[in-house]
Amino acid sequence: MKNKNYFFSKIGIALTAACCLAGHTPIAHALTLESRKATVEAVTDENPENQVVEVVSLKDFQSKNPDLYETYLYTGEAVVAYVDRSVQPAVYYLVDAEGGVQFKDEWGVLGETTYAVGDRLTRFTVGVTAAFGANTIYPFAPDAQVVSQGNVVQPVEATIAQIKASPATYYSRLVSVPDVTLSVPEGTTQFTEGMPQPTFTDAEGQTGKMRVLKGTDLIGTDIPTTPLTLVGLMTSKAVTSGPILAPRGAGDLQISAVAEPSIEVDIASFPEARGRVGEKVEIGTVHVKAVAMPQEVSIVPSGAVEGIFTTNVTTLPKGTYEKDITIYYEAKAIGKHKGNLFFMVGEDPYAKISISGMAIDPKNPPAVQVNPQTLEPFAVKVGESVQQTVKVTPVGMPDYVKVSITPGQGFTTNTTMLMTQGEQNLTVTFRPKAVGEYAATITIQNEFVEPIEIHLTGTAIDEPVAPEVEGDALPLSTDNPQLLLNETFDVGEHNKPLKMEGWKNLAQTGTRAWWGYTFPDYETENRGEKVAKVTAYDSKATEELPCEMLLVTPPLNYKESASKLFTFRVMGNNLTDNMTDKLELCYIYLDGDQMMVEPLNEVLMPTMKDLNDEWQEFHVDLANQNIEDVFFMGFRFKSMRGSSHSAVYYVDDVTYGRTDVPLISTSQLTVDMPGNKENAVVQSAPIEVEGSNLNEPIKLALGGANKDKFELSAQLLEPTGGVFNVRFSGKMGNYEAYVKLSSRGAADKYIFLFASVTQGVESLVIDADAHLTVTDLSGRHVRTLTGAALDKALDNLPSGTYIVTVSTEKGTSSVKMAK
Incomplete structure (x- = not known):
């Protein structure tokens, strides 16, 4: 470029760049600087292609033609990764998310303006020049905005092979190459300025050159002799002899830690294998990752029966590697077999995998003999019992035989599991608790035989003695309604039915009511706290029966209370998703002598696994509701009493009428x-x-x-x-x-x-004539729009991720958008 004239004034900087090359039309550019923000004021040129060109990524400068003498406005955000002040003018190495470039003040327009490592720059105007096969940029004015300072550039990790395959991707960027060693001429022990470039070699034997920059704290330090991760700026596009990386200082030579010997396996145990005696089956494949093993590794299967577990290889080499090992199971007898697979170095186990299998013998197939297969009907008085016995003989069975009974009411068995071999007695007991006809089915089975069913019938012939019912009895009383209630359940006895003045603790169905409860010392957040507790769990229950427990407040004065706010807190334990146990808050009033109970369905008690052991605070405003002058509130719990319903609820801090509510x-x-x-x-x-x-x-x-x-x-x-x-x-x-x-x-x-x-939306410019095509991720066409704003492209579409393609006269761009 020739005949460059620069004119400076108080209101701006005007740059005229005229090229006297034969046949090239002179170009004139005018820039106005306001508060260090460069905006295009005017462009006068007979050729529209010579206007200011916007660039959003540093990598795009490498594709520009310096001979066009275009002016570029960079609108992305670039960080100063390093400043080489050992040369004049200083070289700024700029890096953004997609590329890098060298920035040189070739014409001295920066004046006193300098930039520091870590500065994040945007909106500066530059030209492009070429040297040694790569483009660099030079400023037209000191107009770069410093967005922020102290930013840290993260290097791009790559192998030497990856860099050589795509040098343009890494040129002028900060690159990290792991696990390399340095080599220098014999006798060279420290880094010096002007020294021959050290060679670095990676684990694959690929090589590159390390450029030693002048004036860095690397000068005078010892040259590492152990493996390291080399971080450096890629200063040349030429990679025929390998890439050239220039560390910015001693900190860019990251010495690799000496690895401790270790073996990792990707699975701790396999599902139990199924096999046949004398036949070899595959249990599975384990991926082994060995690091710095000092010697050969022995793979040693163990088990009660030697030789039933084997592997495709018995040893692994020393060193660092990854390898897949296949494990086999070959049973020598009927039964269940357990063992371990050890990875040994000498006498030391470095890893272990649990393995197991179960095998049958085709020559002696599993079977179950039952005698008799039908039983006489049972008959007994309520409260008494009668028994019958079935002889069950498993044959050729590798595992226990399961016994179940459904529905189970009135009938029980002496065991739920039978041994694998030999004749055994299965005793069936009929002990009814109420008059009536009973029926049940015993099922004897495991995975190796078809289920065997024994159908039972029974008759109970007189009334049982009524069991003791916990808690209080009706009726409710409206005497002395309370204007203010503040109950903390401090009088309740631990795991005993609640008995409190004014309250009614009712076993509506079944015999169990609400209990008092004191949290133990290991409950750090609730230690010593007294609450009301309800649960249907009963470890002694032999059958599941419906239960309903209702805890009713003293009568409350709705008409005259200063506040109509009812508050409480509740916590659940052993809650499960889709549980059938139900806790409700109920509004209760008397219709004559009859208690009327209406659940407040809008008060949703915790019923999900994620809400276990969390107190939930509820404030229920009863103002302006159709409430009786004297009313009650109740906590009703419905479930099936037995050992399979373990949900527990705790209620505390029940108040009504307070005006100082938190x-x-x-x-x-x-x-x-x-x-x-x-x-x-x-x-x-x-x-x-x-x-x-x-x-x-x-x-x-x-x-x-x-x-x-x-x-x-x-x-x-x-x-x-x-x-x-x-x-x-x-x-x-x-x-x-x-x-x-x-x-x-x-x-x-x-x-x-x-x-x-939403990724990449900010980079698309929508013209009035632009066509927008929307497709889903499978490529299915969804809609086409013309001249619409990008943020309207997904209006009225279902939620999801879409591809929006914008087509204009300047080209086509696509972006992924989520709605």
Whole structure:
């Protein structure tokens, strides 16, 4: 380029770049600088292709033609990875997410302006020049905006082979090559300026050259002789002899730690194998990862019977490697067999896998003999019992034989499991608890034989003695209705039926009522706390029977109470998803002498596994409701009493009529963070929390399907409240979670979180005549739009991920979008 003239004024910098090459039309560019932000003021040129060209990625500079003398405006964000001030002008190595480039002030336009390592720059105007087969850029003005400082450039990890296969991908970027060794001429022990470039070699035998930059703290340090990870700037596109990497200092030579010998296996145990005596079957394949093994590894199977477990190889070499090992099972007799597979170095086991198998003998197939196969009908008085015996003989069986009885009411057996061989007595007992006709079926089976069924019938011929019923008896009384209730259940005895003045503890169905309970010392958060407890679990039950327990408050004065607020807290234990046990809050009143019970279905008690062992606070406002002047509230529990229903509920701090109820309030109930970049960390605006009448701190906890994508700036706030933020990061898609705010006595507060990630949308420019084509991920055409804004492309479509293709006269671009 020739005849370059620069004119500086108070309002801007004008650059005229005229090329006197034959046949080339002169080009004029005008730039205005305002607050260090470069904007295009005017472009005068007979050729429209010579206008300012926007560049969003540093890698795009490598495809530009320097002979066109174009002016470029970089609008991406680049970080200064290194500044080489050993040469003049200084060379700035700029790196962004997709590429890198060398930035040189060839014409001295920066003046006193300098940039430091870690500065993040954007919106600067440059030209392109070529040297040694690669493009560099030079500034037209000191117009780069410094977005932030102190940024750390993360190197791109690659092998030498990968760099050689695609040098343009790594040129001028910070690259990390693992597990390399350095070699230098004999007698050279330290790094010096001007020394011959050391050679680095990786584990695959590929080589490259290390450029020793002047003026770095690498000079004068010892040359490592052990394997290391080499981090450096790739300063040349030429890779015929291997890539050239220039570390920025001693910290870019990361000495690899000396590996400790270890063996890792990808599975600790296999499912029990199935086999036949004398036949070899495969148990499975284990992936072995060995590191720095000092000597040969022996693979040693063990088991009660020698030789039934084998492997395809018996030894592994020393060193570092990964290998798949196949394990086999060959039974020599009927039965279940267990063992282990040890990976031994000398006498030391480095890893172990549990293995097992079960085998039958085709020559002696498994069978079960039953005699008799039918039994006489049973008949007995209620409260007494009668028995009959069946002789069961398993033959050729490798495993126990299971015995089950359904439905089981009235009938029991002396065992639920029979030994694998020999004649055994199966005793059936009929012990009814109520008059009536009974029927049941005994099933004898395992996986090797078809089920054998024995059908039972029985008759109970007189009334049983009524069992003792826990708790209180009706009727309810409306005498002395209370204006204020504040019950903490401190008078309850541990695991004994509750007995409290004014309350009614009723066993509505069955004989069990609510109990008192005191949390033991190992329950750190609830140690010593007294509560009301209800459960249907009964370890002594021989059959499951319906049960219903109702705990009723003293009469409450609705007409004259200062507040109509009813509050309580509840916690569940052993809760499961889709459980049938049901706890309800009920409104109760008297119709004459009859107790009327109406469940409040809008009060949803905890019934999910994820809510185990968490106190839930409820505030139920009864104001302006159709409530009797004197009424009751009740906690009703319905289930089946027996050993298979283990859910437990605890209720505490039941109040009514309080005017000083604790309260948590927040500045917002939802947080929406849409349209984020993939893996970018975004933070919400501050969320204000206020506490009223609280005695304990406010706890913050994340919940919901995507809670791992969100993070809270605080987990505890003062009882008076405070401020916190929510941070989010994720990949393409939509995410939901919630923040639960809780403090004892206050109703739990929930803030719902919504976030989405949309990748690459900001890089598309939509013209008025642009055509937008929307397809789903399978390539199915969804819609076509003309001149629509990109953020409208997915309007009225179902939630999901789509590909939006934008076509204009300038070309076609595609982007993945989530809705």
